[in-house]
Amino acid sequence: MDLSHILEIASSTDPGMVRSHNEDAVASDASHGIAVLADGMGGYNAGEVASGMATTVITTELARELGKVRPYDSDPGTGRPVAERLLREQILNANTSIYQASQSQPQYAGMGTTLVTCLFYDNRVMVAHLGDSRLYRLRGEQLEQLTRDHSLLQEQIDSGLLTAEQAKTAQHKNLVTRALGIDLGIEPEIHEHSCKAGDIYLLCSDGLCDMVSDEDIGMALQALGANLALAAQQLVQMANDNGGRDNVSVILVRVLREYPAARGVMAKFFAWLK
């Protein structure tokens, strides 16, 4: 099912005001309903290599697999939608590629990347993430964070050691507890959410949410939702205006209308008529 008329996607990525390199990478494929954002880490240009590999491998391989199977079918092995298996497989795939590159080439030793990936299908979105790159959803006037960071800070908040207020002034925001490419065994967190027409999804690196409050992000999305490309630029600009201490990347995905999968013969016929 081609989603290019149903999903509007805009993205923006910027090195920020302090760093010389941009270690973030973004990729999207509206027709297959894929959006991938990665925030790389590692010396010299290794961070860029890791995040670039992650976005490229996942986008192309997912698109290829989607040509063979239907994401909404339930997987005979697990009873979960095939989409979940596809995401996990391709993330592990990318993980292996990055890990092997870092093992075989000394200049890439220790490189890794955080990741947030969305796969849209059948009025739903399957989200996988590792580390502190986030997914937000604006529905109506409500901005909600759908992913939970895999970071030391989040663990400390969860265990009651820090309050959300104290977390804002903590200095170890940057320590992530899960990442792609640093180990062979990784565990991406995968969840499914239902979509509604008009929803705007925001994938972003920590360069945005560390610099711009959720309140301001929500305001920008509501005010500029009509012009997605401008909204993406505005978010990056707001992060830079506030100091831009890290690379800033955003992908915005708007669901223009509902997109139930055409399951039966008649449904397929009507889908074809549309």
Added chain:
Amino acid sequence: MAKLILSMDGLVLKEIPLVKERTTIGRKPHNDIQIDNLAVSGEHAVIVTIMNDSFLEDLGSTNGTMVNGGTVKKHFLQSNDVIELGKYKLKYIAEAGQPVGASAADFEKTMVLRPSAMKAAAEQARAMTTAAAAPDGTQPQSKPDLAEAARAAAAQHVASSAASAGTASKPEPPAAAPLASQPPKAAQPLGAIQILSGGNAGKELELTKPLTTLGKPGTQVAVLTRRPQGYFITHVEGAQHPTVNGQSIGSAPHALKDHDVVEIAGVKMEFFLKS
């Protein structure tokens, strides 16, 4: 680096820098900070330091640990907190000004912290307290992960402080947490618009928010953004683009000057700066 100042009855006894990831406090001699007083338990409390943040944890002591007058089990230490154990007081002083300016940005560099590494590091610290000062590096892997991360951060530190020397030499205070977006805005004059034509003529709107949208959704909408450099107007939607002083601004952001006349969706308005 953060430090503790140990005192009793207002008399300063010792200054202790928090160099280790785990600094133990207790009556027994193997503690990093030994306080030989019967009111203090053998293993009384521990301070875990991660980067620039320190956490105090009571280890089930008999008489408890107080911070600023209240009993705590676990506590995220803030600068100038006073920890009390019996008659002894430990004042916590967070890292002061000097090297932080450069490091604040470097510490935002994303790094991986493996849970296994943390556990092993903690175990190592525990092992070291009993096996009296085992030389570093004899312990299982993981610790090098942290050491390596610290080294990488230090290397980054040198590289970026060299790079930033030419560009932004403005030292950042340690508490300049990213979300502190207010200071640059406070210094900037407040802008406002006054409607000149249409039904709302004469009305005034102060532009206090980072962005304000104007116009009719579906017909023509423009956004006024408040930035450190001043105010800008940008076209958002609609076939018609807004005009400033009679000139169409196109689709790029346009900087607004005092007393510019803007027209959006057929409504004229004047932009001005309030002093």
